[in-house]
């Protein structure tokens with residue numbers, strides 16, 4: 357699918373809502389920061405999952421764990437070079453954690469999922485001229501839209517209810533298929549002392565989608581009017597977690 361222009365992706369939308377100044381630095385000024393360790397770990401896990409599911413659409417079989425671990429390890433190595441590691445972070449330990457989460461996903465989640473679509477690009481044109489654009493991780497044969505997250509903390513039970521990303525994919529699914537999906541699922545891989553899976557299931561209604569479109573409309577209007585202000589109240593606003601900290605404190 358050709359990239360629609362202009363577009364807003366679920367992650368862009370979340371970034372604008374979290375901090376409009378951060379959105380401006382990333383998507384208007386195009387200042388791309390090196391990934392942090394959590395992103396690199398998440399990419400590795402995601403790549404292993406994608407490698408397995410792409411073939412499972414046809415074969416209905418999961419690949420051997422060792423192959424998935426190798427794919428995840430290779431992805432980790434590729435991105436480790438460009439990752440911005442904190443002084444107290446050990447890339448070797450981070451790689452072990454990525455493999456451990458990959459193993460967890462492959463042994464506990466993959467056997468329950470028969471994918472129909474994997475990494476499917478979706479685009480929904482809006483009246484504003486923008487499109488909503490993104491990739492559905494997995495659509496399973498039960499009609500569930502699934503997405504995977506890696507995290508250090510156990511997520512709250514409402515995360516799947518609140519996820520704008522899943523609402524965006526629900527909207528895209530309905531545009532594509534002409535019927536509602538069965539539901540949405542967030543599979544969290546939690547990097548606690550003993551790693552665990554937390555799968556959260558939710559539904560989307562027409563009301564949720566209407567509300568989502570109102571949020572997107574507001575964000576697009578603000579972007580078109582160059583409304584970009586700092587939001588120091590957001591959870592990422594500290595020197596460690598926001599790579600734009602110095603720039604932002606010089607500008608505002």
Ligand code: SF4
Pocket residue numbers: 375377378586587588590592593594598599600601604605
């Ligand atoms: S430092 Fe805080 S307010 Fe500034 S861009 Fe980063 S998150 Fe936003």
